[in-house]
Amino acid sequence: MSDTVYMEYRFTVEPKDPASDLLIAELGEVGFESFVEEDDDVLAYIQKTEWYEGMLKELPILHNHRYKFTYYYKEIEQENWNATWEQNFQPIIVDDICMIRAPFHEAIDVKYDIVIEPKMSFGTGHHETTHMMLQHILQLDVKGKTVLDIGSGTGVLAILAGMRGATTIDAIDIDNWCYLNAKENVERNKIDFISVYEGDVALLEGKKYDLIIANINRNILLADLPSYVKSLNAGGVLLLSGFYTEDLEMITEKCTDLALKFEKNLERNNWVAAKYVN
Template structure:
């Protein structure tokens, strides 16, 4: 069956938001381009009304220009090879696909074959959380990765010495891809499927990672706090710098205090610590 192809020109800040929202309404494949994203969905799986509403809600702010077409099935691995470049987070970690060569000079290396998932380290949110992870002692710790995507943050926790890493995502295609990436990087853990309430992870955890979006973070803040040990760390990202105040205000009643923040391309990341 042929795929519907949507070429979406947009501001860079809106790429990951659009991918996240489109993934929930029938889209199963994405490619980031120089001008925005290409998104693909089987016509039978696409919720057209929801798609139109999503595009309209971001059209003005994201300066969206949309082109629709039809394309036959493609070799997604080949497409990723054309469009996916390695990244380096300082000298902390080199993130590459399996078809790239290793590079010396980094403390750690992560191999990610993203396929139809996102979270490769290229986006400012993922990049910042990887960097912040490097500043926290993971040795012998229990770590929870909420909305794991490709599994990149869970893999980073493993490389930093965590004794136990639990991860889950709401999309089955992320779970499949994440487990493949876990295998590539020597993790024995398996990614769960569902929301945090459905998966019901059993705390306590020393570190909780949540790179999702503002609304989900606000809704689940109480749960994150309840899963942390005293003095445990919560790393948050997936929101804009202007949203920091709202996130900190939501976290404070649950005994979480801000100890560090960062920003990149107007996206923010936070480290909070539980009393």
Template structure:
């Protein structure tokens, strides 16, 4: 069972900041509506004191309710619409017809896991993957969520992808999506650690600022010398601190792109 918090706010910038803060506090799903933001967290992980601390500085009110998982899935399916990233790729549910005039068609079952392309960070990483050469490459998808990035990596020619997530629901969702997209080269692991000594040609990490800061050295160690690391789950204001941490790990930010106040960073070895 999940707990849903509905916060009244009509300020889009404020919503973006709240999503980042709530994600750091363990909330794992978000829905933006006109005049409000809904955030979801596993019921046994909900801490009202932490929520009050976050909202206190904004003087915002909220409404709380418990949502059975089956109702959550129905809610996602009812409102889920396909997402297109230019003519590069489309992310749709299985009950939608294929999106015309895109190079790569991805089917994702809309559940609680993060990563359907609707959020700016997922869209940015999908877009950032287009100029990267995946042909014959190895990939680490760190925090796979729905598995959408791993699926696209395989469609782009990656021969092996290690997809990691520490959330059981995400693992189940990703496994279904890998099967739906007929992926054969993805290894799915439930873990918060990178439990291998392998180095990868490409690392995809769409998580959040705190995890990226804590795991930067580990990600650097698993990136091949001429590899590429795409990082997102970051607000534009996070770029400076992330860049400084990357530099301390002998990584360099090659480029940054922004969408709706969120950014994706392309990082290489210094």
């Protein structure tokens, strides 16, 4: 993958909140893979093979008169992107007991020390959805449980579940780069009982889990919920994120139709991470 070519977009956003989050969500839906936030700017990355001239013309957020956007783009090599995230990736601490850091950050004394090299993958803990999903996992008793992390990105959620005592864990992502990156991060954190797969919900056929974690986006969640429920053991827990506060009712209605019970949700800057029980 060292010869992968990406397009880098630099957006200047005014006002940044909540426009930057809305922008990132819409860019994700058209194929952008990773994002870096710098002051008033948002950097967004898409593989050149997935890019075409004028692909952002129909993006609704860019036509919203409440916000002002300016942007430009350029072609970059993969190694240049890695240098960018290294400059911007700061370690984070979740609930005072879980640290997410890169290999070049110094470790501190916390219960769960997770070392992640995200490269082009989503899931450093910085985004609100990943942060809240980490919080949910910290609050759950996962010891001895079977776990699925679908849309796993860097694998950080699967890794935390492993550190907290889950015994069998599958991590699945449709993106090849995420698949390779999650394998690296699983090995780096020495959680050798996490199986990493490249694919989608088709891989769930015939499998059962006590906990399913899905941090993707609203449309994919709505489409794939029946497959999640089919693979969820009786009494199992489903954690969903990647959507906004205003989408919670729609997600919960779909879950209720599938006989799941809403238990609670976390909110962070208009993003939601919800817990449902089978």
